[in-house]
Amino acid sequence: MAKKSDYFGLGYLVSVILAIIPVTSWICGVVTRFSEGKIIAGILRLFLGWNIIWILDLIFMILSKHIFRILPI
Numbered sequence: 001m002a003k004k005s006d007y008f009g010l011g012y013l014v015s016v017i018l019a020i021i022p023v024t025s026w027i028c029g030v031v032t033r034f035s036e037g038k039i040i041a042g043i044l045r046l047f048l049g050w051n052i053i054w055i056l057d058l059i060f061m062i063l064s065k066h067i068f069r070i071l072p073i
Helices: 010-021 020-034 039-048 050-063
Strands: none
Touching: 010 020, 010 039, 010 050, 020 050, 039 050
């Protein structure tokens, strides 16, 4: 069975593919943070998630199988 990753419990390969595409990475990152109940982190991703955070998400997804946490609270 494939190990679950950060985007909605999808498999690692699917999550990496979603993280590679900037628009889906941005949308999935915002939705993931809101679904975790992290409202402030979701708002920050909504406004800042299309630039350097996208690159950090991609790196973190490949290396640790989780998205970059702006606010790890």
